[in-house]
Amino acid sequence: MKKNSSKLKHQEEQRAAVQQQTAQQKTALEFATPEELLRHDAGQVSPPPAVARRLGESIAREPRPSRSWWQRFLRL
Amino acid sequence: MMATSVLEQTVEPEPTTSPAGPLLDSPRLAAIYEEHSRSIYYLALRFLGDPASAEDATHDVFLKAFRKLDQFRGDSGVRTWLYRIAINHCQNLLQSWHRRNVFPSADESFGHTVAAATETPLRILETKELGQRIQKTLDALPDEYRLLLLLVADEQMKYEQVGALTGQSADAVRGKLHRARKAFGALFQKTG
Numbered sequence: 710m711k712k713n714s715s716k717l718k719h720q721e722e723q724r725a726a727v728q729q730q731t732a733q734q735k736t737a738l739e740f741a742t743p744e745e746l747l748r749h750d751a752g753q754v755s756p757p758p759a760v761a762r763r764l765g766e767s768i769a770r771e772p773r774p775s776r777s778w779w780q781r782f783l784r785l
Numbered sequence: 786m787m788a789t790s791v792l793e794q795t796v797e798p799e800p801t802t803s804p805a806g807p808l809l810d811s812p813r814l815a816a817i818y819e820e821h822s823r824s825i826y827y828l829a830l831r832f833l834g835d836p837a838s839a840e841d842a843t844h845d846v847f848l849k850a851f852r853k854l855d856q857f858r859g860d861s862g863v864r865t866w867l868y869r870i871a872i873n874h875c876q877n878l879l880q881s882w883h884r885r886n887v888f889p890s891a892d893e894s895f896g897h898t899v900a901a902a903t904e905t906p907l908r909i910l911e912t913k914e915l916g917q918r919i920q921k922t923l924d925a926l927p928d929e930y931r932l933l934l935l936l937v938a939d940e941q942m943k944y945e946q947v948g949a950l951t952g953q954s955a956d957a958v959r960g961k962l963h964r965a966r967k968a969f970g971a972l973f974q975k976t977g
Binding site for chain 1: 814818823824825831840844847851852907915916934935937939966973
């Protein structure tokens with residue numbers, strides 16, 4: 710019984726140590742300048758794929774560029 | 786002629802590897818989108834402070850770029866050119882929304898409030914709220930400081946290019962950047 714409780718205590722201590730280590734690792738994130746922080750932030754952000762899809766649809770609806778006089782002349 | 790060659794040198798179209806490739810008929814625009822959309826979206830997101838508006842702005846910026854692709858003379862890099870379109874677009878949106886900053890001049894009025902701010906490193910706990918904290922801090926900054934920090938945060942942008950985009954010299958950018966950093970640091974700590 711006593712052996713079991715000491716084992717349990719040991720496990721709890723280990724768990725607490727891991728939690729503390731994780732917390733320390735989390736707080737270790739440090740940026741010298743706002744730009745570094747913003748760079749880190751920018752690395753987490755990307756435009757949703759829907760934007761490219763919408764853009765493709767919008768471009769498809771755009772009028773085709775008119776041909777220049779020499780293209781019309783040469784019937785290109 | 787010149788514009789085309791510069792553009793093609795800067796951006797090598799790779800429609801087969803680009804996720805935007807199948808969606809965009811123009812291989813040139815697909816390549817440009819692939820390379821720069823992340824930066825443009827991030828600028829719009831943090832400048833406007835709203836993901837939906839940033840999506841719309843990114844779409845509109847690249848659509849404008851598509852329409853003006855033939856006029857692009859290559860005097861500046863593609864990214865600088867896109868940033869110029871994006872900044873004008875976002876500033877117009879902010880003006881139309883009556884969301885202009887309340888500070889008449891970034892240097893005159895804002896400098897006093899952050900004069901005592903120290904230049905300590907920004908220590909943060911990696912949380913989901915980090916983006917919200919950053920947004921809150923940027924929202925509280927004058928537009929000019931916000932824009933400078935966002936542009937300088939892009940490692941591809943030199944002070945000269947940032948100066949050209951914001952209508953000032955590289956030295957002026959350096960000076961204002963120093964104050965912008967202080968202001969950001971002070972406000973960021975308040976949001977914690």
